[in-house]
Amino acid sequence: MITSKRKFGDMGEKIATKFLKSNGYKILQINYQKRIGEIDIVSVKNNHLHFIEVKTRTEQSVEKYGLPQEAVNIHKQKRLINTALFYLSENKYSDEINWQIDVIAITIKKDGKKAILNHIENAINYDKL
Numbered sequence: 001m002i003t004s005k006r007k008f009g010d011m012g013e014k015i016a017t018k019f020l021k022s023n024g025y026k027i028l029q030i031n032y033q034k035r036i037g038e039i040d041i042v043s044v045k046n047n048h049l050h051f052i053e054v055k056t057r058t059e060q061s062v063e064k065y066g067l068p069q070e071a072v073n074i075h076k077q078k079r080l081i082n083t084a085l086f087y088l089s090e091n092k093y094s095d096e097i098n099w100q101i102d103v104i105a106i107t108i109k110k111d112g113k114k115a116i117l118n119h120i121e122n123a124i125n126y127d128k129l
Contacts, residue, residue: 012056013040015105016104025050037083041104049099051084052128053123056106068105069120081126100128 017027023041032039041052055077062068072080079088080101088097103123107116 007016009054009056011040011108012054012104012106015056015106016041016052016054019104019119028090032083032087034083034086035120036051036086037079039080039083039087042087047098049088049093050121051080051099051101052104053080054104054106056108056109059110062107068107069103069118069123072103072123077124080124084126100124119120 010035013030015066017030018028020041020043023045025045027041027043029042039051040054041050043050044053055071057065057068067069080094084099084101088099093099100126101124103118103120105118109115
């Protein structure tokens with residue numbers, strides 16, 4: 001059974017995917033899931049891998065809980081890094097591949113018809129965690 005929270009998250013991922021494609025990214029995978037964690041979108045642009053975490057909130061929930069990107073706490077950051085490293089290993093990428101973890105924060109306007117998208121590139125500095 002798909003929950004309303006999952007449907008809302010899927011909507012955010014569709015918005016993010018459309019944005020990425022229109023900005024020259026090739027989508028390699030959506031919802032890469034392993035026991036270690038999940039990556040919402042794996043994409044590539046200019047031979048550079050992007051692991052993308054998508055966070056979506058309504059304007060009302062932003063007022064209550066803060067900006068979507070603020071939900072990517074230190075625990076979530078570590079899981080994303082470990083999952084990205086697992087993906088690289090599983091797909092036999094060399095140590096020389098350029099990669100980064102981005103966050104796409106989406107706020108759905110009150111009318112439900114418009115969204116504000118903030119693409120935060122290289123949002124997680126995995127060398128310092």
